[in-house]
Amino acid sequence: MSLYQRRQKTKKINEMMLNLPLWKKANLIAVYHAFKQEPSLSAFYSVWKNKICFPKIENKKLVFYTNKENLWEENKFSILEPVSKSKSKVSLKDISTFLIPGLAFDREGGRLGRGLAYYDKTLSSLQKKFNANDFLNQVLFIGVAFTEQINPITLPLSSQDVLMNCLVTDEFVLWPVNLKKGGT
Secondary structure, eight states: OOHHHHHHHHHHHHHHHHTSTTTTTOSOEEOOOOOTTSOOOHHHHHHSGGGEEEEEEETTEEEEEEOTTOOEEEOTTSOEEEOGGGOEEEOGGGOOEEEEOOSEEETTSOEEOSSSOHHHHHHGGGOOOOOGGGGGGSOEEEEEOOGGGEESSOOOOOTTOOOOSEEEOSSOEEOSOOTTTTOO
16 A cells, blocks of 8 residues: 555544544553554554553563653664653553554454564463453453455464454454454
C-alpha cells in the first residue's frame, strides 16, 4: 500500500480505537511505538497520554514503562523504546488493556508476530478464559492491524500463543473474536 493509503488507514484505526467504549474505565493501557509498516497509534496515545505505557525488551520479555517525557531510543531490533532515564516501570497487573501489533491476525484472535514471542512470553501469565459479558472487568488483548493483515483462514498457532479478545482495523472492530478457541 502507498504511504498515503497507510496514513489514511492509520487515521481510521485511531478513530476506531478512540470510539471503543472502554477507555474511561481502563486503568493503564499498554501501547506500542509503531515499527516499519505497523499502524501508528500516535493520535490515540496523544488523547490518553496520562494512561499509557510502552514496552521495552528486558531479559527476553517485555517490561512496560510510562514515558511522559516522550524520549525514545532504538533497541537492537531498531524498535523505539522509552529512554532509560525517562521511564517509570509499571507492573503488569496494573495494565488493564494491551494494544498489540502483529504481522497477521485471524478472525478467531490468532496473531502472527515477528517470531520472537516477546508478547506471548510476557502476557501468557495474564491469559484467562475470556468472558464477553464482563469484558470491562478483565485484562484485554486488542490486536491492531490494517484490514489487509486479517487472514481469512485460521493461523497455525502453538499452545503458547496468546489470543486477542478484539481486533481493530481501519474498516471494522471484531469483538469478541476468540470464543471458539476457549478464549483468553
